[in-house]
Amino acid sequence: MTNTQQTAVPRQRPTMRDVAALSGVSLKTVSRVVNLEPGVSDDLTDRVRQAAEQLDYHPNLTASSLRRSDGKTQTIGLILEDVSNPFEAALHRRIEEVARERGVVVIAGSVDEDEVRERDLATALVARRVDGLIVMPTGHDQSYLAKEQRSGTPMVFVDRPPTFLDADAVLTANATGARIAIEHLLAHGHRRIGFLGDLPSISTAIERLTGYHDALDRAGISVDSALIRQALTASDQAEVAVAELLAAPDAPTAIFASQNLLTIGVVRALHHMGRQHEIALVGFDDLPLVDLLNPGVTLVLQDVAGLGTAAAEILFRRIDGDTGPSERMILPTTLVPKGSGEILGPYATSSTGTAS
Amino acid sequence: MTNTQQTAVPRQRPTMRDVAALSGVSLKTVSRVVNLEPGVSDDLTDRVRQAAEQLDYHPNLTASSLRRSDGKTQTIGLILEDVSNPFEAALHRRIEEVARERGVVVIAGSVDEDEVRERDLATALVARRVDGLIVMPTGHDQSYLAKEQRSGTPMVFVDRPPTFLDADAVLTANATGARIAIEHLLAHGHRRIGFLGDLPSISTAIERLTGYHDALDRAGISVDSALIRQALTASDQAEVAVAELLAAPDAPTAIFASQNLLTIGVVRALHHMGRQHEIALVGFDDLPLVDLLNPGVTLVLQDVAGLGTAAAEILFRRIDGDTGPSERMILPTTLVPKGSGEILGPYATSSTGTAS
DNA sequence: CTGAAAGCGCTTACAG
DNA sequence: CTGAAAGCGCTTACAG
Structure with a gap:
């Protein structure tokens, strides 16, 4: 006792x-x-x-997997930029759900935009003999993964395609999504549309800029590079960029923010200037609570759930032995009008806006 | 060739x-x-x-850890309600950072509010012989972990304390945080304050209600149970509750939303009714973009980074062999005035509000 | 239906 | 400074 x-x-x-x-x-x-x-x-x-x-x-599953002929650890690795980013956290959750149905757990890690951390994390995951890898790549060369791939570790890329590596990828139709956003603004009578973009080293940032160009080209409007601001990574940078764009002569009447942090910066800038009902805005990526703002912010949404689920399902098909040629899956976006994207521009006609 | x-x-x-x-x-x-x-x-x-x-x-780290005398897998487990919840994703990130410095990776999983999933995930993690466990408990009985604890798997609880188990826990001062929120509303001239709470089975929900009672008691105001709405788990439920509260005779002039989803519901309800400048509101937990709303929403913030870092640090101390008595760490909250909590109530005096 | 031996990839505990 | 043998906890490939 x-x-x-x-x-x-x-x-x-x-x-x-x-x-x-x-x-x-x-x-x-x-x-x-x-x-x-x-x-x-x-x-x-x-x-x-x-x-x-x-x-x-x-x-002891680790002992069992060591001896077992298939060598499966019932564990997969997930390489993200930041597990706490809402988009990536949602991706993580979908992947987890698919994995859970198969008794598989997920080791997720954040590498920020650091190539060295990406490689270190990949090494740490391979050292633990994960059954497969889902990667949102940061670096500009994933050829370091080729040996692992040949050694039998299946891998699927998500959100961004791999560079210098042939592997499955599940992506968003970034160019098309951006083009639709710009066409929406054009339809509401805007001709001078500002573009706010992330680092041009990020493939999705470039694709969205391509969509911007495509829309203007199709409409026969020449691109004014003074309206394009790139390499913006944080909301305060976007805030400054908007102030500068709107202060310039021949300022834009609409803005496309090609990433959610940048959208926040634009909203902040417009509200501070009191011009949120005057300058149109469409943002790329989801943003919470956005419908409570006045005006609500019109957004181009990615299919996060679809991306995560598809990436996980393809990975498990590979783990199960599918050796077919690598697959590229492109998921569409959805434009959700909430108010800010429907503000009429100087070229609006009486019929403008009825389409959306 | x-x-x-x-x-x-x-x-x-x-x-x-x-x-x-x-x-x-x-x-x-x-x-x-x-x-x-x-x-x-x-x-x-x-x-x-x-x-x-x-x-x-x-x-092969799994082979090495099997043979190694310390048996460490350089892997820890993290049991959350939902990896994609912003609060928990932030927690995850902080834990990951502490782990990374030690070459340890994190297997995180979501159990929603399902006790069975909590146990299943714990079993899956133990089967992989994680070096330790950080748990945000869902179920109301963690005694099932006692055997694992005795078998040498250290564990730390975060956000909510364990039930029927003696273990380290890192928690938020929920009652005090709620009390300060109510005192803030009292100081701004409110006497009838609505309380919106989550399931009473969740310990943090009960503690926040306790803080509500404490503040009113100290002010000599008797609690009117008609103003208390519990078991609200989603924002639309909160929205309905607010509509009901405000429709009643002798309606509240201020509302305390004790959880972030509920705060969203209150904001939505007040905006729909056009009463957001009339009814005061303080919310518990962070909410993005809240400063862009009009009025901004006054919030009681938890120290998420502190919770995550402390939980991880305590866990690694235990993994390193610390066998001292179990520790309970309580982190303070911060009230951030943004506008909605400073709306004056019927008992406001000329000096009201200067304190904040 | 049941079990003894070997071995997964590595470290431990020795011996030289 | 170097290595042969044993064994971590389990499954494989047999044999009975």
Whole structure:
């Protein structure tokens, strides 16, 4: 009756050997019962179960996967830029759900925009012999993963395609999404439309700029490079850029923010200037609470759930042995009018805006 | 010169044995070089390094941890309600950062509010022999973890304390935070203050209600249970609750939303009714973009970074062998006035509001 | 239906 | 300074 619970010495974890000894059978019989292999008599099955229960035996999956012929660890790796970014956290959740149905867990990690961290994390995951990898690439060269790929670690890229590597990828139709956003603004009577973009080293940033060009080209409007501001990575930079754009002569009457942090900066700038009902705005990517703003912010939404689910499903097909040629899946975007994108521009006609 | 790269058969991964054979040394010497153990001649070290490079050898951490005397997998588990919830995703990121400095990766999983999933995830993590566990508990009984704890898996609880289990916990001062929120509203001349709460089965929900009671008690105001709405789990429920509260005779002039989803519902309801400048509001937990609303929403913020960092640091102290009595760390909140909480109530005096 | 031996890829505990 | 043998906890490939 002494109170030794608090300072209990960590007992050794029981092993199959312990269960075998207690139930008076061989190791192999315990293994059969634990793995639900058929062909063990009811009597022995019961004895093993009771012994396992009594000892509180829990199988060691790492030992089992080491010996097992397929070598599966029932673990996959997920390389993100930042697990706490809402878009990526949503991606993570979808991937987790697909994995969970198969008894697989996910090791996720953040590499910011650091190529060295991307490689270090990949190494750490491979060292743990994950069954596969889902990567949102940061660096501009994923050829370092080719050896791993050939060694039998399947990998799927998400949101951004791999560079210098042939692998599956699940992407958003960034150019088309951006083009539709610009066409929406054109339809509402805007001709001078500002573009706010992220680092041009990020493939999605370039694709969205391409969509901007495409829309203007199709409309026969020449692109004015003074309206294009790139390499913006944070909302305060976007805020400054908007102030500058609107202060210039021949200022834009509408703005396209090609990433959610930049959209925040634009909203902030317009509200501070009190011009939120005058300058039209369409943003790329979701933003919470945006419908409570006045005006609401018109957004181009990616299919985050679709991206995550598809990436995970393709990965598991590969893990299951599919060796077909690499696949590229492109998911469409949706433009959701909320108010800011429907502000009429100087070229608006009486019929403008009825389409949306 | 045939193009076999595309259909390359997965080569077997090279092992230490392969490196030993190629460099003409023993397995043990390779192990010494790989683990940077001292006392290997420069000559052999070079030969081993070259062979490893040539074969593209990468050590198998799962095999090494199986044999290693400390048995560490350099992996920890994180049990959350939802990895995509902003509060939890931020927690995840902080924990990841602390882990990364030690070469440890994080397996995180979501259990929603499902006790069965909580146990299943814990089992999956233990099967992989994680070095420790950080848990945001969902169920109302964590005694099932006692055996794991005694078997030597350290664990730290975060955000919510464990039930029926003695373990470290890092928590927010929920009652105090709620009390300060109510005192803020009282100071601005409100006497009838609505309370919106989550499921009373969630400990933090109860603590925040306690803070509400405390503030009113201290002010000598009797609690009117008609103003208290509990078991609200989603923003639309909060929206309905606000409509009902404000429609009642002797309606509240201020509202305290004790959780971020509920705050969203209140904002939505007030904006729809056009009463956002009339009814005061303080919310618990962070909400993005809230400063762009009109009025901005006054919030009680938790120290998310502090919670995550502290939980991880305590866990690693335990993993390193600290066997001291279990610790409970309570982090303070911060009230950030943004406008909605400073709307004056019917009992406001001329000096009201100067304090904040 | 049951089990003894070997081995997954590595480290430990020795011996030389 | 180097290495041969044993073993971490389990599954494989047999044999009975």
